[in-house]
Amino acid sequence: xxxxxxxxxxxxxxxxxxxxxxxxxxxxxxxxxxxxxxxxxxxxxxxxxxxxxxxxxxxxxxxxxxxxxxxxxxxxxxxxxxxxxxxxxxxxxxxxxxxxxxxxxxxxxxxxxxxxxxxxxxxxxxxx
Amino acid sequence: xxxxxxxxxxxxxxxxxxxxxxxxxxxxxxxxxxxxxxxxxxxxxxxxxxxxxxxxxxxxxxxxxxxxxxxxxxxxxxxxxxxxxxxxxxxxxxxxxxxxxxxxxxxxxxxxxxxxxxxxxxxxxxxx
DNA sequence: TTGACAGTTGAGCAACCATTCAACTATAAT
DNA sequence: ATTATAGTTGAATGGTTGCTCAACTGTCAA
Numbered sequence: 321x322x323x324x325x326x327x328x329x330x331x332x333x334x335x336x337x338x339x340x341x342x343x344x345x346x347x348x349x350x351x352x353x354x355x356x357x358x359x360x361x362x363x364x365x366x367x368x369x370x371x372x373x374x375x376x377x378x379x380x381x382x383x384x385x386x387x388x389x390x391x392x393x394x395x396x397x398x399x400x401x402x403x404x405x406x407x408x409x410x411x412x413x414x415x416x417x418x419x420x421x422x423x424x425x426x427x428x429x430x431x432x433x434x435x436x437x438x439x440x441x442x443x444x445x446x447x448x
Numbered sequence: 449x450x451x452x453x454x455x456x457x458x459x460x461x462x463x464x465x466x467x468x469x470x471x472x473x474x475x476x477x478x479x480x481x482x483x484x485x486x487x488x489x490x491x492x493x494x495x496x497x498x499x500x501x502x503x504x505x506x507x508x509x510x511x512x513x514x515x516x517x518x519x520x521x522x523x524x525x526x527x528x529x530x531x532x533x534x535x536x537x538x539x540x541x542x543x544x545x546x547x548x549x550x551x552x553x554x555x556x557x558x559x560x561x562x563x564x565x566x567x568x569x570x571x572x573x574x575x576x
Numbered sequence: 577t578t579g580a581c582a583g584t585t586g587a588g589c590a591a592c593c594a595t596t597c598a599a600c601t602a603t604a605a606t
Numbered sequence: 607a608t609t610a611t612a613g614t615t616g617a618a619t620g621g622t623t624g625c626t627c628a629a630c631t632g633t634c635a636a
Contacts, residue, residue, distance in 0.1 A: 330519050331510040331612075334544060339515050342504045346515075352496050354565045355558070360491030364624080368484040369474070376470045381583060382459040387467050387474075392459050394625055396584055401624095406564070415582045415633050416462060425564045429557055430483070436534070436553045437482045459582075494594075509613060522595055524614055529594095543603050543612045578636085585630070593622075600615070606608085 361405040362429070366390070367398050371426060374408060378420040489533040490557070494518070495526050499554060502536060506548040 369388055385395045399419060402408045410419045497516055501507060513523045527547060530536045538547045
């Protein structure tokens with residue numbers, strides 16, 4: 321039942337049956353949040369570049385900072401976000417901390433994402 | 449060569465060879481931006497729920513608004529973002545506009561994303 | 577112990593963004 | 607024409623977020 325007590329919505333229910341059916345098959349709120357949080361981490365060009373870099377080679381914070389021409393602090397902040405998202409792991413060796421990718425999901429996701437980007441180019445932009 | 453003129457970085461190059469090698473194999477700046485922009489669209493729980501809903505059934509703006517208990521305006525704004533990202537298509541029928549998913553990449557990406565989320569739960573949170 | 581460097585962290589700031597609000601267009605019915 | 611509903615849009619707003627800056631920890635060397 322598409323509840324009438326839902327006062328936020330400013331319109332009539334047009335297809336109540338569809339709304340009810342979809343509502344039943346929606347994932348848990350928690351999963352939705354976790355999933356969008358996960359993609360949020362990938363949705364920043366700095367973090368994206370860090371991941372691309374780590375996909376090529378294990379690197380320390382300074383190396384990444386030089387590669388991306390940014391401060392250690394900025395990189396460190398973003399690495400923490402990647403750690404929280406469970407995307408990278410690290411090991412300490414003396415003074416330096418080496419970061420690397422944690423699993424292969426990222427690689428797969430990137431490939432599909434790239435497919436999508438390229439299709440977008442071909443179909444709508446018609447560039448190059 | 450890891451350029452010394454890059455003044456933003458506040459540290460020494462520790463592994464110049466690695467930095468140089470990775471730098472050569474990094475994707476174009478433009479691709480990085482497009483890819484992170486694409487994931488940015490997925491990185492919002494409202495848009496995420498809209499996509500999940502449209503994956504179940506074609507729906508009009510009002511239906512989605514009722515389903516998510518939000519205003520038509522808020523939904524319409526987010527649908528525009530999804531349109532710009534080339535993720536949804538739409539057709540008009542009288543007064544109502546029906547939206548649906550545009551391709552199957554999203555489904556694939558979500559599956560992998562979910563795998564990642566679930567692994568995170570099992571390994572680090574140990575819940576359920 | 578002292579100094580130097582790798583890295584982390586918290587506060588602060590500026591830019592960004594999701595939602596609200598109000599005004600608008602489009603289609604259909606009376 | 608008028609009214610009603612579906613949907614869009616731009617400006618404003620409050621919350622979020624990425625980077626900077628300064629202070630801090632951790633490790634090593636002298």
